[in-house]
Amino acid sequence: MRAVAPVDRFTAIRSDFPILTRPTSRGKRLVYLDSAATSQKPQAVIDALSTYYEEYNANIHRGVYEIAQRATDAFEEARVKVARFIGAQTAEVVWVRNTTEAINLVAYSWGSHNVGKGDAILLTELEHHSNLVPWQLLAQRTGAELRFIPVDDRGMHVLDDLDNLLDGCKIVAIAHVSNTLGTIAPLETIIPRAHAAGSVVLVDGAQGAAHLPLDVKVLDADFYAFSGHKMLGPTGIGVLYGKREMLEAMPPFLSGGDMIRRVEYAKTTFAAPPRKFEAGTSNIADAIGFGVAVDYLSQLGMPEVRAHEERLTAYALERLAPFEQSGLNIYGPRDAEKSSGVISFNFADIHAHDLASILDTEGVCIRAGHHCTMPLMEKMGWSATARASFYVYNTREDVDALCKGLEKAAVVFKL
Amino acid sequence: MDDFYRDYILDHYRSPRNFGTLEHPDASAEDLNPLCGDQIKMELKVDDGVITDVRFSGKGCAISQASASMLTESIKGMKLEDAARLDKEAVLENVGIGISPTRMKCAMLGLRVLKSAAIGEIAGWPDEE
Numbered sequence: 439m440r441a442v443a444p445v446d447r448f449t450a451i452r453s454d455f456p457i458l459t460r461p462t463s464r465g466k467r468l469v470y471l472d473s474a475a476t477s478q479k480p481q482a483v484i485d486a487l488s489t490y491y492e493e494y495n496a497n498i499h500r501g502v503y504e505i506a507q508r509a510t511d512a513f514e515e516a517r518v519k520v521a522r523f524i525g526a527q528t529a530e531v532v533w534v535r536n537t538t539e540a541i542n543l544v545a546y547s548w549g550s551h552n553v554g555k556g557d558a559i560l561l562t563e564l565e566h567h568s569n570l571v572p573w574q575l576l577a578q579r580t581g582a583e584l585r586f587i588p589v590d591d592r593g594m595h596v597l598d599d600l601d602n603l604l605d606g607c608k609i610v611a612i613a614h615v616s617n618t619l620g621t622i623a624p625l626e627t628i629i630p631r632a633h634a635a636g637s638v639v640l641v642d643g644a645q646g647a648a649h650l651p652l653d654v655k656v657l658d659a660d661f662y663a664f665s666g667h668k669m670l671g672p673t674g675i676g677v678l679y680g681k682r683e684m685l686e687a688m689p690p691f692l693s694g695g696d697m698i699r700r701v702e703y704a705k706t707t708f709a710a711p712p713r714k715f716e717a718g719t720s721n722i723a724d725a726i727g728f729g730v731a732v733d734y735l736s737q738l739g740m741p742e743v744r745a746h747e748e749r750l751t752a753y754a755l756e757r758l759a760p761f762e763q764s765g766l767n768i769y770g771p772r773d774a775e776k777s778s779g780v781i782s783f784n785f786a787d788i789h790a791h792d793l794a795s796i797l798d799t800e801g802v803c804i805r806a807g808h809h810c811t812m813p814l815m816e817k818m819g820w821s822a823t824a825r826a827s828f829y830v831y832n833t834r835e836d837v838d839a840l841c842k843g844l845e846k847a848a849v850v851f852k853l
Numbered sequence: 854m855d856d857f858y859r860d861y862i863l864d865h866y867r868s869p870r871n872f873g874t875l876e877h878p879d880a881s882a883e884d885l886n887p888l889c890g891d892q893i894k895m896e897l898k899v900d901d902g903v904i905t906d907v908r909f910s911g912k913g914c915a916i917s918q919a920s921a922s923m924l925t926e927s928i929k930g931m932k933l934e935d936a937a938r939l940d941k942e943a944v945l946e947n948v949g950i951g952i953s954p955t956r957m958k959c960a961m962l963g964l965r966v967l968k969s970a971a972i973g974e975i976a977g978w979p980d981e982e
Contacts, residue, residue, distance in 0.1 A: 787867065789914035791889060792858070795956060808890045815890070821912045822890055850858045 466801030474827035516729025540663030540678035555581035614646025619770030620780030671731035882969035921963025
């Protein structure tokens with residue numbers, strides 16, 4: 439028998455995503471290169487939402503009838519799936535709306551009780567506004583000092599002064615992966631040193647859990663925050679992972695129904711984590727959809743997802759290199775091994791927004807702007823960058839379409 | 854959208870008119886589009902209620918910079934009160950080509966800043982009035 443070359447399973451999965459099979463209004467193939475903003479959803483996730491609403495829509499944790507039990511089971515099963523996906527215990531997975539809410543939960547609940555005047559909060563210069571502004575507000579409330587791990591001009595963390603930065607530090611809050619440049623943070627170095635210095639560590643995993651194999655116990659982060667919509671799941675659902683002892687010691691953030699053990703007129707005792715942090719009716723359908731998204735990623739295998747993105751990034755860097763003669767500037771690590779499927783760039787004197795508009799006419803979706811990292815842009819001296827980001831459904835053909843779009847932009851702008 | 858980038862738009866983008874600052878402006882304003890970071894500052898010389906000189910500065914896309922550049926050319930000699938009443942059509946006539954909804958804020962930033970300078974407070978978005 440003749441040997442058959444293995445079909446790249448990542449090429450075949452494009453058809454699992456209905457949106458990617460629909461042509462754009464100009465009749466072009468949709469080339470979606472903005473997964474760092476939000477990912478597309480496979481049919482299985484879309485179906486999970488409609489099945490919940492069509493077959494067993496009911497509130498959870500209280501109904502005694504059959505569909506209420508089915509909803510509760512599906513909701514809690516999704517928690518088990520997500521916990522297993524990141525290597526956590528089930529009770530360590532708190533449902534929230536998104537990464538931003540998870541970080542705010544920690545900044546308020548943990549931060550307000552553990553950070554005081556003169557303490558330090560250590561971030562990096564790469565942080566998304568969602569992992570910067572909550573800490574600025576905490577510092578203002580408590581009189582704590584904000585510090586920043588610097589990055590070099592390629593967006594790589596500079597750890598030379600880490601011991602000094604950690605001195606007197608109560609919490610280190612750091613992005614697993616930079617949404618602007620794709621830089622993967624050296625967490626395996628930073629987390630043990632932060633712990634040795636007596637600091638707690640929160641990882642902003644908005645761009646991490648979706649793209650990199652993750653075991654929170656090996657990573658040893660105290661908190662890990664991430665969003666469902668960036669990893670094939672619905673919007674409006676995210677997770678705060680917290681070590682059990684951390685969550686147990688923390689006071690509630692929001693309060694009300696579903697997070698209590700016993701309520702009297704004058705006082706209340708609270709449910710154990712994770713329910714202690716889930717006041718009110720949760721986003722039931724989207725949590726269930728998130729569970730299905732995690733199943734999908736698990737079937738692909740996260741090491742394979744990472745390898746696919748690394749191959750694609752390397753291919754894109756290779757294909758983009760010739761454009762440097764025409765003024766293409768690629769920012770960030772420029773090394774597929776050190777970045778996670780994000781390429782940030784500018785093309786000659788074409789502003790990133792104009793570039794994105796021209797690419798849009800070719801069906802190519804990229805992001806343009808400051809990527810919610812205004813301080814980083816200011817530090818680097820960029821007013822805006824264009825950003826292409828990859829995920830499981832992207833192919834070499836998508837990279838080729840990006841290059842074709844750049845050629846068109848060069849013509850339009852008469853470079 | 855790609856046919857927006859006509860020669861005169863690129864010319865205003867690459868060689869903006871009235872670009873820079875004034876020594877002693879009688880009115881000025883600056884603003885940025887927080888969604889994309891585009892920035893524009895406008896400075897005016899006003900004599901007896903009439904705009905006698907104008908400079909703008911800033912950074913941003915071809916649409917925001919060319920729109921602002923063309924706007925500065927059309928307001929010299931205009932009464933300040935008339936400048937304060939300019940609407941989005943004034944800009945769209947200048948640029949002479951359709952602007953898609955996703956880029957309308959880019960085209961309107963310069964006018965918004967001009968109107969802010971004219972009335973002495975932050976003006977609304979011309980495309981939302």
